Amino acid sequence: MRITQGTFSYLPDFTDDEITKQIEYCLENGWPLSIEFTDDPHPRNIYWEMWGLPMFDLADAAGVLMEVNACRKAHPDCYVKLNAYDASLGRQTTALSFIVQRPEPEPGFRLDRQEDHDRVIRYTTRAYVVDRPTGERYRGESNGS
């Protein structure tokens, strides 16, 4: 099941050229970019691991893309996303955020129904991959393919 989150979740995944254009747009607006990665695909997992610090003082998209590729290389079996921060409001505001790498395949989520009092049903989504410890979650599949 394809995870969709962030600004362009309704679009097919971007190519590097398209990513570069988005980065250019962010830099033109003065938004520093940061890279984050995770292997826990749950939608409520908002704290992804940071790949280095946010990249301030950059003038050109090539520098960001270089880091994106470094992160992809180091974590080929993780989700990687790019965030752009707009500091003009005086606090950290995410102006743009989109996934630039996804592991393959994405097994998706199991829906648990818990019956509670008075016929109340509580729902829990649970990614299949989190049954395995972090770091091994997508490894088997991606190596096999």
Add this chain to the structure above:
Amino acid sequence: MSDPKKSDPNGPYSDSSDAPARPSFAMGRSGAESVPTKPDPMKPDAGTSKATDYGRQSSSTARPTRAGIAPSAPAAGTSGGSGEAEQLPPGAQVDLSAAQADSGIEEVLTGLDDELVGLDMVKTRIRELAALLLIDVQRRRFGLKGNRPSLHMSFTGSPGTGKTTVALRMADLLHRLGYSRKGHLITVTRDDLVGQYVGHTAPKTKDVLKRAMGGVLFIDEAYYLYKVENERDYGQESIEILLQVMENNRDDLVVVLAGYADRMDTFFAANPGFGSRIAHHIDFPDYTIDELFVIAEKMLERDGYRFDEETVPVFREYLERRMVRPRFANARSVRNAIERARLRHANRLIAAGGQVGLDDLVTLKPEDFLGSRVFAGEGPEPGDEED
């Protein structure tokens, strides 16, 4: 959330890390691309300058002719490079003068001529380089495939010979010709690249490189990166990262190394990778006394001062003496001399008191220079700069 059929029709899983559309920056590019195109940079055959005495006079004279344009087109490469959007048919003609005017490079080159005194060799080389790039742009319009010319440079010369100024102009030039996307200049020294402990260097160097992407990275005193006496120096790590990025991200940034000629030679000898990746070695010769004088006059004009008539021989005498003293830094020493003369000038006026007119305020008199230690004799000066 749990509906597996809601996947995207365009192949949702297509973005694995080995998708073909993604250029691999981390790994080297194909071997065929890695040969830099050398435009035979060591022969300034424009014909205006002599090999030994660089024939330099004041800035407005002796401008090299446009003769550099025709012969310096690059040898055609074999692969790589991307064609422009609209490709011209083989029979088409391009107007070189119009292309030159459109790019606005003439403005930069004229600015270079006006701003920098002398340095005819350097100016000729830069004109040749500009011609090469302009021709390369035209070639691409016809769809000729070729490697992008290698643009990494080394500027060698004594302090105060205009290396940084030329680098700034070069960044502007490359930007106007479309060889540098942003055209900014990042000036760094060893301190900005090399870390203080294990594991500190690589992030530091990469950070600088990222900032310089799309522009020009100017590494001043580059030979400090390599320390002969300490083989475990972190500079080596920095050099390796630099070399890798210079090769793999050749389209993204231009690296300019600067430093004293002899020490840069040692540096290149110890790091052959650098020497071979740098196509353009530009030597900045020391200024002659006449040029220094013109520089001083330009500086005075800019600051709203002028020499008294009797000051002229005194100042020449000052330059002659200063040039043979240690730590002479060409134009920078001239600037410092003038700064100090201004100081003495102000003190002289205050000490004299009374009425002063405009003439007094702008005229530097001989005694403003004669107070210098240079005239006082050969006292050993431990300070960084004498005046």
